[in-house]
Amino acid sequence: MRVLLLGHGSREHCMAEALKRNPETWLYSVMAHLNPGIKKLSEEFRLMKLSNFDELHLFAEQVKPDFAVIGPEAPLADGVVDYFGPMGIPSFGPTQELAKLETSKAFSRLLMKKYGIPGLPEFKVFTSLEGVQEYLEALGDFVIKPDGLTGGKGVKVFGEHLKDASDGLNYCREVLKTHPTVIVEEKLEGEEFSLQSIADGKTVLDTPPAQDHKRAFENDSGANTGGMGSYSCENHLLPFVTEEDVKQAHGITEKVMHALSRECGKPFVGVMYGGFMVTAKGLRLLEYNARFGDPETMNVLPIMENDFTEVVQAAIEQRLDEINLRFLEKATVCKYVVPAGYPNNPSVGERIEVDERGLARSGAHVYFGSVNEKDGGVYTTSSRAIAVLGIGEDLSDAERRAQAGVERISGKVFYRKDIGTSALVQKRIDHINSLKK
């Protein structure tokens, strides 16, 4: 099986490892930075911008892959799946139109509304400032979202980034200068979790829920990031997420998948990653992504018992109904090592020391992220550098392993020590309990 993989982050390193567990998978990779982990697993690789379809075309013609696996959202948004289709290369990943699930929050919100799918907050979509002030005042607590890919950084929340309706109005004005649409919605309070589901237009198969940590610093302080780390539990729930919550989240994703097929006339093949929130009023959907999460991929693929290449192939052939997706009953904790100054002023081009032998002894797994391999060393870029994963019998066992691993990495970098610790998890539980009172 010849597989073309797009992307160069820890998510893609982890996907590459999962694909390569099948001894018959031959991996061909395309990345913008030289990720040493992906390089090692690949028969061949090319360094190029993923948006350079001409170069991509040449490599794909040479490789003649059986299928392509698209890691990040940008190439999906650019329509790489539509591009590969006529070349006879099917993809694990949605077409540009279906990727609107992620690239347009207005599209997804309106789709759910049109099909009567539960889980929506109060919301309105605006293309001009008319009526915005009134709606902000009526909501009281609000959230403002530009309609487009913003790398998780465009969403502004009342009480955190915006102090009153007039601030909100100004932000909407600013957004409308660069985006055709802005979404204003009710501010929800609760605990977030990610449910990454593999879909083929007919069947939705869930991976275990995970929780990401957006804030740069310990105790959930500092700027929002792409995600500083995440965890999942051995019972495939989370301490604040019940079986019923997961069932409901699954039901929402399944309905959205069918609505997408009706709306776009084509099946969604790939990952539907729902960002859900458990609130006192019930389960709500914050957003969908049309790809695996980063870091949440590390919480699910390394413990998948199925052959991932076969799962991907089954999704492409719309045979997911034949797959019984199984995961080890293990907990996972992932801690991301990021450049000093990340996310606002990351120190780029700094050498990172990775004590490979110490890491091997720690039992932790390492997934290289946005780094560059040069002259036998690993150097930072402006984004998250190395994900370290602990897999254990329970959360504290997994956390201990991740921590032992992350301590073997040094340089002008930092990480959040508190991810997966019982103190932080207890804070989440206390938060939900205080809301449910």
Ligand code: AMP
């Ligand atoms: P999104 O890109 O829509 O997931 O939003 C980014 C982050 O903003 C989420 O992870 C939440 O922390 C926060 N957020 C988004 N929507 C809401 C909402 N309706 N209420 C409260 N927080 C939200």
Ligand code: GLY
């Ligand atoms: N963990 C956040 C994301 O993948 O978008």
